[in-house]
Amino acid sequence: MKIYIEKDDKSLDIKIKKIKDFDGKKLLEKLKINPSSIILVKNDEVILEDEILTEKDYIKILSVVSGG
Amino acid sequence: MKCSRCEKKAVYSGQGQNYCKSHFLEYFESKVTKTISRYELIKKEDKVCVATSGGKDSLAVLYMTNLYCEKYKIEIFALAIDEGIKGYRDHTLDDLKIFCKKYDVKLHIVSFKEKFGDTLDNIKDKAITDFNKKPCTVCGIFRRTLLNRSARELGATKLVTGHNLDDEAQSFMMNTLLGNMSHNASLGPITGLADNDKFVARVKPLYFMLEKETRLFALLKGFKVEFAECPNIDLSFRMTVRDEINTIESKLPGAKNGIVNSYLEILPLLKDHYREKKQNRTFNYCKSCGDACSGAICNSCKLEEELQLVKKVRK
Numbered sequence: 001m002k003i004y005i006e007k008d009d010k011s012l013d014i015k016i017k018k019i020k021d022f023d024g025k026k027l028l029e030k031l032k033i034n035p036s037s038i039i040l041v042k043n044d045e046v047i048l049e050d051e052i053l054t055e056k057d058y059i060k061i062l063s064v065v066s067g068g
Numbered sequence: 069m070k071c072s073r074c075e076k077k078a079v080y081s082g083q084g085q086n087y088c089k090s091h092f093l094e095y096f097e098s099k100v101t102k103t104i105s106r107y108e109l110i111k112k113e114d115k116v117c118v119a120t121s122g123g124k125d126s127l128a129v130l131y132m133t134n135l136y137c138e139k140y141k142i143e144i145f146a147l148a149i150d151e152g153i154k155g156y157r158d159h160t161l162d163d164l165k166i167f168c169k170k171y172d173v174k175l176h177i178v179s180f181k182e183k184f185g186d187t188l189d190n191i192k193d194k195a196i197t198d199f200n201k202k203p204c205t206v207c208g209i210f211r212r213t214l215l216n217r218s219a220r221e222l223g224a225t226k227l228v229t230g231h232n233l234d235d236e237a238q239s240f241m242m243n244t245l246l247g248n249m250s251h252n253a254s255l256g257p258i259t260g261l262a263d264n265d266k267f268v269a270r271v272k273p274l275y276f277m278l279e280k281e282t283r284l285f286a287l288l289k290g291f292k293v294e295f296a297e298c299p300n301i302d303l304s305f306r307m308t309v310r311d312e313i314n315t316i317e318s319k320l321p322g323a324k325n326g327i328v329n330s331y332l333e334i335l336p337l338l339k340d341h342y343r344e345k346k347q348n349r350t351f352n353y354c355k356s357c358g359d360a361c362s363g364a365i366c367n368s369c370k371l372e373e374e375l376q377l378v379k380k381v382r383k
Contacts, residue, residue: 006295036317039284046079046089046284048069063295064283065310 001055005031007038007063017055024049027059037064080284083322089288096285100132100273107257109271110136110226116144117224117268118173119215122160124286124293125230127167129274131289133228134173136273145222149214150179151207152187156298163292178218180210184372191375192300199374203300206371213368217359219268231272234279237327238309245309250345252331253338264351266360278324 003012014030016022024040024047040047041060053059069078069086076088087095104110110133118133120126130146137144146168151157161177168175181187188210192203219227236255243251259270274282286293316323353359354366361367 007297009295034311034314034318036280036321037314039280039287046287048078048081048086050069062283062287063297064280065297 001053001057001059003027003031003059003061005033005061007061007065015055016053021052022054023052027053028061031061033061038062039064079288080281082278082281083325092284093288096277096281097132097135099276101136103257103275104133104136104271104273107271107275109257109273110140110142110228112140112142114142114225115223116142116226116228117219117222118144118146118228119219119230120146120148120164120175121157121230122148122162122164122167122293123230123296124283124291125232125274125279127164127291127293128277128282128286128289129228129230130167130173131171131291132273134171145174145176145224147215147218147222147224147227148175148177149211149218150177150181151211152180152189153298153300154187154189156296159294160296163294166292176218176222178214180214183214184210188300194375201371201374202304204304204306206375207300209367209371213359213366216266216268217357220266224268227268227270229270229272230274230282232274232277232279232282233324233328234310234313236272236275236331237313237324238306240327240331241309241313242305249338250342253335253342256332256335256339264360266351266353266358276328 001014001016003014004010005012019026025035028035028038028049035049039062040049040051041062042051042053042057069081070076071078071088071091072086073091074088076090078086079089080087080092110116116133116137118126118130120130134144136142146164148161148164150161165175180191188203188207191206195201195203195206215227239255240252243249243255257272257275259272277285283293313324313327351360352363354361354369355364356369357366359366359368365373
């Protein structure tokens with residue numbers, strides 16, 4: 001699964017085939033990202049954390065914090 | 069998960085409700101409009117200046133304020149401060165210009181270079197090494213001064229800012245941790261205690277909106293907002309407080325609302341307490357620029373002198 005993390009301007013490719021019911025919450029736990037500071041986008045659609053993700057999905061993790 | 073109000077897929081979940089795209093936009097617009105009305109942030113006779121940077125908060129507040137002003141035929145314009153932070157402000161200002169053109173809002177841009185003689189990029193090294201001042205301190209003082217002064221000179225009676233619930237929770241916690249309780253008396257949906265014609269009243273229509281809700285609103289409305297974080301933020305105490313509050317919020321959803329609602333309960337007491345203290349004090353006017361201040365010279369002019377900037381003749 002391809003992932004783009006906006007805050008770090010970083011792209012990742014992770015394998016999730018063996019993990020059952022891999023959802024947005026599990027992804028954020030795996031990446032140690034606080035859900036209250038991001039918005040999840042799956043294939044250009046905003047999703048909630050309970051959405052099941054698959055290997056074919058392209059996930060964007062948008063940061064809600066900005067400014068200074 | 070489905071929307072609590074229809075069969076569509078939810079894009080946001082908060083306070084026990086799930087929202088699809090259209091119901092989220094409706095929720096956001098309704099809550100902001102209610103905040104403006106409930107706290108009388110904007111009145112029909114006002115001339116409204118929206119402080120903007122081109123980031124998500126300011127585009128969202130500019131959009132919402134413009135919507136409100138159009139409905140009630142209230143005069144509105146946008147004001148941006150260009151601090152001179154290369155690779156950051158230049159990008160957000162480009163987005164802002166496009167936005168203002170699209171929504172037909174007049175935009176004024178005032179720069180540190182024009183008003184204080186130099187950019188923040190050039191000032192900050194000297195500020196850190198020679199005066200032990202953080203860039204955020206310099207920027208904060210100069211920005212506040214320019215926003216108030218420019219809004220006043222342009223005839224505004226209200227200065228709208230994009231501060232949201234996260235900002236307010238952070239400011240309250242920062243002031244509390246630093247023991248600056250008097251500063252907390254100056255927060256709230258309408259800021260400042262001073263009733264002086266040199267100050268333009270500051271109002272915050274996004275006061276009850278989470279930062280996450282504001283970003284989602286900007287995203288779903290299709291505003292062009294790229295992620296942009298000030299390169300100086302690493303030095304900021306606010307960043308530490310922001311991250312800690314976000315950690316608490318993830319363990320205790322609603323914590324940010326809890327902080328701000330608790331603060332609003334004590335705000336009348338704080339205002340009374342510090343207003344009484346201030347009643348015995350008369351305003352001074354800065355010997356250099358004429359703005360109202362507590363000493364002989366305002367913080368901004370003091371800072372300018374300290375940093376030995378080239379002083380421009382103010383119009």
